[in-house]
Amino acid sequence: xxxxxxxxxxxxxxxxxxxxxxxxxxxxxxxxxxxxxxxxxxxxxxxxxxxxxxxxxxxxxxxxxxxxxxxxxxxxxxxxxxxxxxxxxxxxxxxxxxxxxxxxxxxxxxxxxxxxxxxxxxxxxxxx
Amino acid sequence: xxxxxxxxxxxxxxxxxxxxxxxxxxxxxxxxxxxxxxxxxxxxxxxxxxxxxxxxxxxxxxxxxxxxxxxxxxxxxxxxxxxxxxxxxxxxxxxxxxxxxxxxxxxxxxxxxxxxxxxxxxxxxxxxxxxxxxxxxxxxxxxxxxxxxxxxxxxxxxxxx
Numbered sequence: 001x002x003x004x005x006x007x008x009x010x011x012x013x014x015x016x017x018x019x020x021x022x023x024x025x026x027x028x029x030x031x032x033x034x035x036x037x038x039x040x041x042x043x044x045x046x047x048x049x050x051x052x053x054x055x056x057x058x059x060x061x062x063x064x065x066x067x068x069x070x071x072x073x074x075x076x077x078x079x080x081x082x083x084x085x086x087x088x089x090x091x092x093x094x095x096x097x098x099x100x101x102x103x104x105x106x107x108x109x110x111x112x113x114x115x116x117x118x119x120x121x122x123x124x125x126x127x128x
Numbered sequence: 129x130x131x132x133x134x135x136x137x138x139x140x141x142x143x144x145x146x147x148x149x150x151x152x153x154x155x156x157x158x159x160x161x162x163x164x165x166x167x168x169x170x171x172x173x174x175x176x177x178x179x180x181x182x183x184x185x186x187x188x189x190x191x192x193x194x195x196x197x198x199x200x201x202x203x204x205x206x207x208x209x210x211x212x213x214x215x216x217x218x219x220x221x222x223x224x225x226x227x228x229x230x231x232x233x234x235x236x237x238x239x240x241x242x243x244x245x246x247x248x249x250x251x252x253x254x255x256x257x258x259x260x261x262x263x264x265x266x267x268x269x270x271x272x273x274x275x276x277x278x279x280x281x282x283x284x285x286x287x288x289x
Contacts, residue, residue, distance in 0.1 A: 011250060012229075014222040017209055018159070059229075059248055088233025088248060108237070109230045110158035 003031035004124055005050065009042040009068065010057040010086070015109075019055050019086060019116075026117035028124070039068030046078055053124050056103075058087040058094065066101050073102030082123040086111065144239075144285075145270050151235040152274060152283050155227060160207040164274040164281070172273050172280040177201070178221070179254045179261075180228035187245035188236060190287035191263055194228040200279040217255065225251030231283060264288075 006023065008016045016035045023030060034049060036042035040063040042056070054072065058065035065085060072078045084105035085098045095106050105119040138144075149166050156164045175197035182192050196204070202215065205223035229251045236246045267287040273280050 012222050012226045014205070014208055014219060015226050021210070059250060061250055088229055088237075090233060090237035091245075109233060110155045112158055 003029040004052040005032040005034070006030055006053045006055065007034040007036065007042060007045060007049075007051045008055045009036045009039065009060070009065065010055075011037050011060045012057075013037075015057070015086075022111070022113045022116040023055070023120065025113040026120060028120070039063030039065060039071070042068055043071060046072070046075075050077075051081060053120070054081055054083040055086050055120075056083055058085060058089045058098070066097055069098060069101040069103050084120055084123060138239075144268070145272060147238050148231075148235055148270050148283065148285055149272050149274070151238060152231050152272070155230045155234055156276065159227070159230065160204065162207055162276060164276050166272050166274050167280070169271070169273050172275075174273060174280050174282040175200075176257050176259075176282075177255070178224055179259075180221075180224040180251055181254075182225075182228050182232040182251050183249035184232060184236065184287075185247050185249070188239070188287065190267065190285060192228060192232040192235070193261070193284045193286075194224065194231060194281065195284075196224075196276075196279065196281040200276060200281060203277060203279070204281075221253040221255065225253045235285070 008019050010016050020033050034045050034051060036045055038060040056065045056068060065087065069083050072081060072083060082104040083102065084107060085103050086107045086109060088109045090108040098106055104123045107115055107119050153164055156162045174195065176195045177198045178201040179193055179195040184190050184192065201220050201224055204227065205220045208223050229248065232248050263286045270285040273282050
Protein backbone atom coordinates (compact mmCIF):
# COMPACT_ATOMS: atom_id res chain seq x y z
CA UNK A 1 0.00 0.00 0.00
CA UNK A 2 1.47 3.35 -0.98
CA UNK A 3 -0.78 6.31 -0.35
CA UNK A 4 -3.69 5.71 1.95
CA UNK A 5 -7.12 7.23 2.38
CA UNK A 6 -7.95 7.85 5.98
CA UNK A 7 -10.92 8.95 8.08
CA UNK A 8 -10.31 10.79 11.36
CA UNK A 9 -13.25 10.85 13.78
CA UNK A 10 -13.02 13.23 16.75
CA UNK A 11 -15.33 15.95 18.07
CA UNK A 12 -12.33 18.29 18.31
CA UNK A 13 -11.25 19.80 14.98
CA UNK A 14 -7.91 20.68 16.59
CA UNK A 15 -7.34 17.06 17.55
CA UNK A 16 -8.24 15.91 14.03
CA UNK A 17 -5.50 18.20 12.67
CA UNK A 18 -3.02 16.88 15.24
CA UNK A 19 -3.83 13.27 14.38
CA UNK A 20 -3.39 14.02 10.68
CA UNK A 21 -0.03 15.68 11.34
CA UNK A 22 1.05 12.71 13.49
CA UNK A 23 0.16 10.27 10.72
CA UNK A 24 2.35 12.21 8.29
CA UNK A 25 5.14 12.37 10.89
CA UNK A 26 4.81 8.61 11.28
CA UNK A 27 5.73 8.26 7.63
CA UNK A 28 2.33 7.61 6.10
CA UNK A 29 1.58 9.14 2.73
CA UNK A 30 -2.00 10.32 2.84
CA UNK A 31 -3.87 10.42 -0.45
CA UNK A 32 -7.05 11.71 1.16
CA UNK A 33 -8.06 12.71 4.68
CA UNK A 34 -11.74 12.71 5.61
CA UNK A 35 -12.92 14.17 8.91
CA UNK A 36 -16.01 13.62 11.04
CA UNK A 37 -17.08 15.07 14.38
CA UNK A 38 -18.82 11.96 15.69
CA UNK A 39 -19.66 8.37 14.79
CA UNK A 40 -22.88 9.20 12.99
CA UNK A 41 -21.17 11.74 10.72
CA UNK A 42 -18.43 9.21 10.04
CA UNK A 43 -20.92 6.49 9.05
CA UNK A 44 -22.61 8.92 6.67
CA UNK A 45 -19.25 9.66 5.04
CA UNK A 46 -18.47 5.96 4.72
CA UNK A 47 -21.69 5.51 2.78
CA UNK A 48 -20.13 7.40 -0.11
CA UNK A 49 -16.39 7.01 0.42
CA UNK A 50 -13.90 4.18 0.74
CA UNK A 51 -11.01 4.47 3.18
CA UNK A 52 -8.01 2.33 4.15
CA UNK A 53 -7.72 3.42 7.78
CA UNK A 54 -9.92 4.98 10.48
CA UNK A 55 -8.65 6.81 13.57
CA UNK A 56 -11.40 7.31 16.13
CA UNK A 57 -11.96 8.97 19.52
CA UNK A 58 -14.27 7.32 22.09
CA UNK A 59 -16.01 10.19 23.92
CA UNK A 60 -18.06 12.02 21.31
CA UNK A 61 -21.60 13.38 21.19
CA UNK A 62 -24.43 11.76 19.18
CA UNK A 63 -22.58 8.48 18.53
CA UNK A 64 -19.52 7.51 20.55
CA UNK A 65 -16.47 5.68 19.24
CA UNK A 66 -17.34 2.25 20.61
CA UNK A 67 -20.76 2.20 18.94
CA UNK A 68 -19.16 3.46 15.74
CA UNK A 69 -16.55 0.67 15.74
CA UNK A 70 -19.21 -1.98 16.35
CA UNK A 71 -21.18 -0.66 13.39
CA UNK A 72 -18.15 -0.46 11.10
CA UNK A 73 -17.16 -4.01 12.05
CA UNK A 74 -20.64 -5.30 11.30
CA UNK A 75 -21.16 -3.65 7.92
CA UNK A 76 -20.13 -5.62 4.86
CA UNK A 77 -18.63 -2.59 3.10
CA UNK A 78 -16.49 -1.45 6.04
CA UNK A 79 -15.76 -4.51 8.16
CA UNK A 80 -12.28 -4.96 6.70
CA UNK A 81 -11.17 -1.37 7.38
CA UNK A 82 -8.76 -1.19 10.34
CA UNK A 83 -9.86 1.14 13.13
CA UNK A 84 -7.41 2.54 15.69
CA UNK A 85 -8.81 4.31 18.74
CA UNK A 86 -7.15 7.55 19.92
CA UNK A 87 -8.66 8.57 23.24
CA UNK A 88 -8.19 9.95 26.74
CA UNK A 89 -9.95 6.84 28.10
CA UNK A 90 -6.94 4.82 29.15
CA UNK A 91 -8.42 2.05 31.27
CA UNK A 92 -7.98 -1.63 30.53
CA UNK A 93 -11.75 -2.04 30.40
CA UNK A 94 -11.98 0.56 27.63
CA UNK A 95 -9.16 -1.13 25.72
CA UNK A 96 -10.92 -4.49 26.02
CA UNK A 97 -14.26 -2.97 24.97
CA UNK A 98 -12.67 -1.31 21.95
CA UNK A 99 -10.78 -4.41 20.82
CA UNK A 100 -13.87 -6.58 21.37
CA UNK A 101 -15.89 -4.12 19.30
CA UNK A 102 -13.44 -4.59 16.45
CA UNK A 103 -10.71 -1.96 16.90
CA UNK A 104 -7.25 -3.03 15.74
CA UNK A 105 -5.25 -0.62 17.88
CA UNK A 106 -5.51 1.70 20.86
CA UNK A 107 -3.58 4.92 21.50
CA UNK A 108 -3.96 6.92 24.69
CA UNK A 109 -3.95 10.73 24.66
CA UNK A 110 -1.57 12.45 25.15
CA UNK A 111 0.39 10.60 22.48
CA UNK A 112 3.69 10.98 20.64
CA UNK A 113 4.20 10.57 16.87
CA UNK A 114 6.26 7.48 17.75
CA UNK A 115 3.26 5.88 19.45
CA UNK A 116 1.19 6.61 16.36
CA UNK A 117 3.87 4.98 14.25
CA UNK A 118 3.97 1.86 16.45
CA UNK A 119 0.21 1.35 16.52
CA UNK A 120 -0.86 2.49 13.07
CA UNK A 121 1.81 1.27 10.67
CA UNK A 122 1.29 -2.47 11.39
CA UNK A 123 -2.46 -2.29 10.76
CA UNK A 124 -1.95 -0.71 7.33
CA UNK A 125 0.63 -3.28 6.35
CA UNK A 126 3.78 -1.29 6.99
CA UNK A 127 6.64 -2.04 9.34
CA UNK A 128 6.73 0.20 12.43
CA UNK B 129 -15.02 -0.91 50.87
CA UNK B 130 -16.51 -0.06 47.49
CA UNK B 131 -14.46 1.55 44.74
CA UNK B 132 -16.53 4.72 45.10
CA UNK B 133 -15.95 4.83 48.86
CA UNK B 134 -12.28 4.10 48.62
CA UNK B 135 -11.69 6.83 46.03
CA UNK B 136 -13.65 9.40 47.99
CA UNK B 137 -11.67 8.47 51.08
CA UNK B 138 -8.38 8.54 49.21
CA UNK B 139 -9.05 12.04 47.90
CA UNK B 140 -9.25 13.20 51.53
CA UNK B 141 -6.35 11.16 52.84
CA UNK B 142 -3.84 11.42 50.02
CA UNK B 143 -2.26 14.44 48.41
CA UNK B 144 -3.33 14.25 44.79
CA UNK B 145 -1.97 17.68 43.85
CA UNK B 146 1.42 16.35 42.63
CA UNK B 147 -0.43 13.78 40.50
CA UNK B 148 -2.58 16.52 38.97
CA UNK B 149 0.48 18.68 38.31
CA UNK B 150 2.31 15.75 36.72
CA UNK B 151 -0.72 15.09 34.50
CA UNK B 152 -0.61 18.72 33.33
CA UNK B 153 3.15 18.68 32.75
CA UNK B 154 2.94 15.51 30.65
CA UNK B 155 0.18 16.85 28.44
CA UNK B 156 2.14 20.04 27.77
CA UNK B 157 5.39 18.23 27.12
CA UNK B 158 3.94 15.58 24.81
CA UNK B 159 1.25 17.51 22.94
CA UNK B 160 2.61 21.06 22.95
CA UNK B 161 6.35 20.45 23.19
CA UNK B 162 6.51 22.83 26.17
CA UNK B 163 7.58 22.49 29.76
CA UNK B 164 5.39 23.98 32.47
CA UNK B 165 6.21 24.15 36.15
CA UNK B 166 3.99 24.82 39.18
CA UNK B 167 4.54 28.22 40.80
CA UNK B 168 3.37 29.91 43.96
CA UNK B 169 -0.24 31.10 43.80
CA UNK B 170 0.72 34.22 45.70
CA UNK B 171 3.02 35.53 43.00
CA UNK B 172 0.69 35.34 40.00
CA UNK B 173 -2.70 36.72 39.15
CA UNK B 174 -4.82 34.29 37.22
CA UNK B 175 -7.04 35.42 34.37
CA UNK B 176 -10.20 33.51 33.51
CA UNK B 177 -10.75 35.05 30.04
CA UNK B 178 -10.85 31.46 28.75
CA UNK B 179 -12.08 28.63 30.99
CA UNK B 180 -12.32 25.03 29.80
CA UNK B 181 -14.06 22.41 31.91
CA UNK B 182 -14.54 18.65 31.84
CA UNK B 183 -16.84 16.73 34.17
CA UNK B 184 -15.94 13.46 35.84
CA UNK B 185 -18.60 10.89 36.74
CA UNK B 186 -18.53 7.46 38.33
CA UNK B 187 -16.05 6.42 40.99
CA UNK B 188 -14.58 9.90 40.83
CA UNK B 189 -17.14 12.71 40.56
CA UNK B 190 -16.41 16.37 40.06
CA UNK B 191 -15.15 18.89 37.57
CA UNK B 192 -11.74 19.83 36.24
CA UNK B 193 -11.21 23.37 34.99
CA UNK B 194 -8.38 24.98 33.05
CA UNK B 195 -8.12 28.75 32.67
CA UNK B 196 -5.83 31.40 31.23
CA UNK B 197 -5.90 34.78 29.52
CA UNK B 198 -6.72 35.34 25.86
CA UNK B 199 -3.12 35.82 24.71
CA UNK B 200 -2.01 32.62 26.40
CA UNK B 201 -4.97 30.73 24.98
CA UNK B 202 -3.93 31.81 21.50
CA UNK B 203 -0.33 30.75 22.12
CA UNK B 204 -1.49 27.36 23.41
CA UNK B 205 -3.53 26.80 20.27
CA UNK B 206 -0.57 27.79 18.12
CA UNK B 207 1.68 25.38 20.00
CA UNK B 208 -0.78 22.56 19.38
CA UNK B 209 -1.47 23.30 15.75
CA UNK B 210 1.78 24.84 14.60
CA UNK B 211 1.95 27.54 11.97
CA UNK B 212 -1.17 26.34 10.21
CA UNK B 213 -3.51 27.69 12.85
CA UNK B 214 -6.41 29.74 11.65
CA UNK B 215 -6.51 32.35 14.37
CA UNK B 216 -10.19 31.90 15.11
CA UNK B 217 -11.78 31.96 18.55
CA UNK B 218 -13.50 28.65 17.82
CA UNK B 219 -10.21 26.93 17.16
CA UNK B 220 -8.67 28.43 20.30
CA UNK B 221 -11.63 27.23 22.36
CA UNK B 222 -11.41 23.80 20.75
CA UNK B 223 -7.70 23.57 21.62
CA UNK B 224 -8.30 24.58 25.24
CA UNK B 225 -11.13 22.09 25.60
CA UNK B 226 -8.91 19.32 24.27
CA UNK B 227 -6.06 20.26 26.62
CA UNK B 228 -8.48 20.14 29.54
CA UNK B 229 -9.83 16.81 28.34
CA UNK B 230 -6.34 15.30 28.11
CA UNK B 231 -5.38 16.59 31.56
CA UNK B 232 -8.52 15.05 33.07
CA UNK B 233 -7.93 11.76 31.29
CA UNK B 234 -4.25 11.63 32.16
CA UNK B 235 -5.03 12.42 35.81
CA UNK B 236 -7.65 9.71 36.21
CA UNK B 237 -5.49 7.18 34.40
CA UNK B 238 -2.82 7.78 37.06
CA UNK B 239 -5.24 6.83 39.85
CA UNK B 240 -5.31 3.06 39.76
CA UNK B 241 -8.77 2.68 41.33
CA UNK B 242 -10.34 5.21 38.99
CA UNK B 243 -9.15 3.28 35.97
CA UNK B 244 -12.23 2.15 34.11
CA UNK B 245 -14.60 3.39 36.80
CA UNK B 246 -14.69 7.03 35.84
CA UNK B 247 -16.09 8.67 32.72
CA UNK B 248 -15.30 12.09 31.28
CA UNK B 249 -17.77 14.51 29.76
CA UNK B 250 -17.09 16.28 26.49
CA UNK B 251 -15.34 19.61 27.22
CA UNK B 252 -17.10 22.96 27.64
CA UNK B 253 -15.31 26.28 27.15
CA UNK B 254 -16.40 29.67 28.52
CA UNK B 255 -15.05 32.88 26.99
CA UNK B 256 -15.09 36.03 29.11
CA UNK B 257 -14.53 36.69 32.79
CA UNK B 258 -18.00 37.90 33.73
CA UNK B 259 -19.27 34.71 35.28
CA UNK B 260 -19.50 33.06 38.67
CA UNK B 261 -18.45 29.45 39.00
CA UNK B 262 -20.56 27.42 41.39
CA UNK B 263 -20.11 23.67 41.73
CA UNK B 264 -22.15 21.25 43.80
CA UNK B 265 -18.98 19.23 44.26
CA UNK B 266 -18.39 19.42 48.00
CA UNK B 267 -15.26 17.33 48.46
CA UNK B 268 -11.57 17.88 48.05
CA UNK B 269 -10.46 20.89 46.01
CA UNK B 270 -7.10 20.84 44.25
CA UNK B 271 -5.79 23.97 42.60
CA UNK B 272 -2.49 24.82 40.97
CA UNK B 273 -0.95 27.55 38.86
CA UNK B 274 1.72 26.72 36.30
CA UNK B 275 3.75 28.95 34.03
CA UNK B 276 3.53 28.52 30.28
CA UNK B 277 6.05 30.81 28.57
CA UNK B 278 5.92 33.10 31.63
CA UNK B 279 2.13 33.29 31.56
CA UNK B 280 0.09 31.72 34.37
CA UNK B 281 -2.41 28.97 33.65
CA UNK B 282 -4.72 27.63 36.32
CA UNK B 283 -5.87 24.04 36.78
CA UNK B 284 -8.47 23.16 39.39
CA UNK B 285 -10.17 19.92 40.37
CA UNK B 286 -13.29 20.09 42.52
CA UNK B 287 -14.43 16.69 43.74
CA UNK B 288 -17.62 15.34 45.26
CA UNK B 289 -17.12 13.83 48.68
